[in-house]
Amino acid sequence: MSVSKAIIYKERIKTVLLVVLFITAVLLSYLYWRDSSFLEIKETMDNRLSSTTLASQTIPDPSEFVCPDSIDVNFGDGTYTSFHENARSVWEEILPFYTGFTKEKGLTVEMLSEAQWNNIMSFQSVQCRFSYPLPHSFFRTLGAKSYNESDHFTSLTVLGFSKVFDDSYFIRSGDGSYFRIRASEYDSSGILSLIESLRARSSDQYYPMNQFLGTDNTAITPFATQIDLPTLQLHNMTGNESEQFETELARNFFGQSLDFIRTVTDNSGTTIFLYNYGETSLTIYQNGFFEYQDSPSSADKTVGFVEAFRTASAFIAEHGTWSAHDGNTIHFLLEDVDRDTYNRSSVYTFRFRSHYNGRKIYGSDNVLTIVVTGTQVTYYSRNLRIPGEEDFTLTPNTETPNYPFVDVVSQNYESIAEELVRHEWMERPEDPEELFDAVLEKISGIDTGYYEITENHRKVCRPSWILTVDRGPRIFYDLYTGEYLGSIQ
Numbered sequence: 001m002s003v004s005k006a007i008i009y010k011e012r013i014k015t016v017l018l019v020v021l022f023i024t025a026v027l028l029s030y031l032y033w034r035d036s037s038f039l040e041i042k043e044t045m046d047n048r049l050s051s052t053t054l055a056s057q058t059i060p061d062p063s064e065f066v067c068p069d070s071i072d073v074n075f076g077d078g079t080y081t082s083f084h085e086n087a088r089s090v091w092e093e094i095l096p097f098y099t100g101f102t103k104e105k106g107l108t109v110e111m112l113s114e115a116q117w118n119n120i121m122s123f124q125s126v127q128c129r130f131s132y133p134l135p136h137s138f139f140r141t142l143g144a145k146s147y148n149e150s151d152h153f154t155s156l157t158v159l160g161f162s163k164v165f166d167d168s169y170f171i172r173s174g175d176g177s178y179f180r181i182r183a184s185e186y187d188s189s190g191i192l193s194l195i196e197s198l199r200a201r202s203s204d205q206y207y208p209m210n211q212f213l214g215t216d217n218t219a220i221t222p223f224a225t226q227i228d229l230p231t232l233q234l235h236n237m238t239g240n241e242s243e244q245f246e247t248e249l250a251r252n253f254f255g256q257s258l259d260f261i262r263t264v265t266d267n268s269g270t271t272i273f274l275y276n277y278g279e280t281s282l283t284i285y286q287n288g289f290f291e292y293q294d295s296p297s298s299a300d301k302t303v304g305f306v307e308a309f310r311t312a313s314a315f316i317a318e319h320g321t322w323s324a325h326d327g328n329t330i331h332f333l334l335e336d337v338d339r340d341t342y343n344r345s346s347v348y349t350f351r352f353r354s355h356y357n358g359r360k361i362y363g364s365d366n367v368l369t370i371v372v373t374g375t376q377v378t379y380y381s382r383n384l385r386i387p388g389e390e391d392f393t394l395t396p397n398t399e400t401p402n403y404p405f406v407d408v409v410s411q412n413y414e415s416i417a418e419e420l421v422r423h424e425w426m427e428r429p430e431d432p433e434e435l436f437d438a439v440l441e442k443i444s445g446i447d448t449g450y451y452e453i454t455e456n457h458r459k460v461c462r463p464s465w466i467l468t469v470d471r472g473p474r475i476f477y478d479l480y481t482g483e484y485l486g487s488i489q
Contacts, residue, residue: 059317062309063142065334065352067091068128068159070447072206072220073198076124076163080220081202084447085358088333090198091128097191098159099144101169106184107147112170117178118218120170125162126195132336133157133174135305152179161191203227212406215440225402227448229463229479232356246271246284252319253282253292291381292319301345301374305337308348308372315377316370331355332368345374356450361461362474362488363452403482405446408465412484413439416467416475419487425473442469451476451485 071083071090083090112120121127133155140146153173160170166188171179204227206220247258250273254261262274269286279295303311316322322332332352340347352368354361371379409416413436420426420442429438445468450461463479476485 059314060322062138062306062313065313065332066134066138067333069131069335070129070445072127072129073195073202074121074123074125075195075199079199080206080208081198081204082206082220082222083198083202084449088358093194094126094128094159094161094191095142097161097194098169099139099142101181101183101186102139102144102147104183104186108182109147109149109152110180110182111152112178112180114178117170117172120162120164120180121160123162123164124192124195125160125164126191126198127158127160130157132334134337137305138309141306147181149181153177161188161195163188163192163195166192209440209443213409213440215437217440217443219444219446221443221446222405225405225448227402227463227479228400229359229448229450231463232361232450232461233458249284249290250282287383289381289383292377292379294376294378296342296345296373296378297376298345298374300343301376302341303346303372303375305339305348307375308346309350311372311375311377312348312350312370315380316368319380335367342373346372348372356461360447360449360466361452362450362464362466362476363459363461366452400480402479403465403477405465408467408477408482409440409443410436411482412477415484419475420469420473423473423487423489425469444468444470448479453485 067088068091069084069087071087071094073081073083075081134157135155136149136153153171153175155174156171157174157176158170158172160172162168162170165180165182167184167186168180168182171181173179204222204225207223208218209215209221210218212223250258250261250263254273254275258273260275262278264272264274266272271284273282273284275281280293282290282292284290313322332354334350335353336349336351338349340349349369349371352370354366354368366383368382369379370377370381417426417428417435417439420439421428426438426442429435447466447468449464449466451464451466452459452461454460462476462485464476464485465479465482467475467477469475473487473489475487477483478485
């Protein structure tokens with residue numbers, strides 16, 4: 001009996017479909033068990049970020065983390081002040097004046113010498129000082145207009161204004177050059193009124209160092225202070241629930257299911273989560289510090305500072321949050337930024353320092369670091385503390401007088417010199433009588449804040465005098481006793 005051609009064709013189609021289905025099933029099984037790509041596709045973003053204690057509800061704007069390291073004010077009558085702990089509030093008042101100025105007509109840029117800059121700033125003036133070169137493109141995100149500044153500079157470390165040329169703003173660029181930006185017409189009454197109002201809002205008077213220490217150094221320093229800072233005692237972030245916290249943190253990075261994540265714990269208690277054949281990893285140390293690393297997925301992606309900053313800000317908000325402790329007293333501000341390239345992709349390294357009530361906390365675990373390669377986060381590390389009142393204890397120093405900064409320098413200049421020489425930050429002068437002056441000339445700034453040390457197996461942040469020397473190193477002395485605490489570069 002013959003079989004019709006229609007039936008033969010139907011049977012052939014069935015056979016082909018069965019073969020295709022079989023091959024597809026094998027391929028899908030291979031891909032599924034090879035890595036968690038399909039698992040991740042099934043997981044929603046809500047599942048990926050379900051660790052609510054480790055993810056922020058909103059992504060903050062990068063402008064929330066950009067603030068001058070200090071704002072120095074010369075009142076023009078021989079008195080000065082400097083804002084550190086409340087620099088952010090002053091900066092938010094100054095910033096609109098500059099962004100508005102960039103919209104004025106007839107802006108011109110001219111280069112100044114260092115001597116011209118110093119002379120201009122010797123009159124009533126204000127200088128906003130950053131600890132890193134801030135790309136000028138950042139200001140355009142806040143409404144500033146371009147005035148062909150890129151022909152002269154691309155970043156700045158100081159933004160200034162002086163009454164002697166009240167039609168201008170002044171910029172020290174990232175490479176150390178000085179510039180005057182001048183408008184054909186400008187109403188400076190607003191910024192001049194603000195500068196004068198800062199006199200009443202300052203709690204401490206500053207003076208150039210040469211007025212009371214017999215040096216040529218004109219860096220302004222506080223002669224006497226009345227600062228009441230508590231000692232902070234920081235507790236371990238994981239407490240007695242270390243394993244649970246580690247699992248929650250890993251899920252925050254890799255999703256709810258960790259079935260395809262390899263976990264390794266060494267003898268010291270360090271736990272490593274490995275994903276995608278080890279190309280992506282999360283390492284959690286016993287002290288609560290963690291590191292996330294990911295291999296760059298592609299090249300030829302170059303982005304600007306602002307876009308990279310937003311990528312970093314969003315990633316941190318989703319993986320560890322921007323909050324710490326109660327979310328109010330501890331916060332982060334950008335302290336440093338580096339730009340490099342990798343396989344023709346831009347690489348930005350952002351470092352953020354933690355602050356307590358506006359005072360910087362220095363120590364090995366108090367810097368949040370994130371690296372953005374192109375549009376991808378390839379490194380992220382921080383010491384994350386779980387929000388809660390138990391995270392720190394305040395020990396006030398009520399009515400304890402500050403140890404005078406003058407005594408810190410005059411009584412410790414020899415040990416300061418040893419520190420500077422040992423780290424090759426200074427060369428010891430041949431004449432011993434020149435040692436005191438040599439040390440003073442190296443001091444570029446004075447501030448107060450915290451320095452983290454270990455006391456009785458606990459992390460303690462001590463209130464400190466902070467001496468900043470040329471090229472960035474800092475030396476710390478107890479604010480109340482004058483005791484040497486340490487140094488960092």
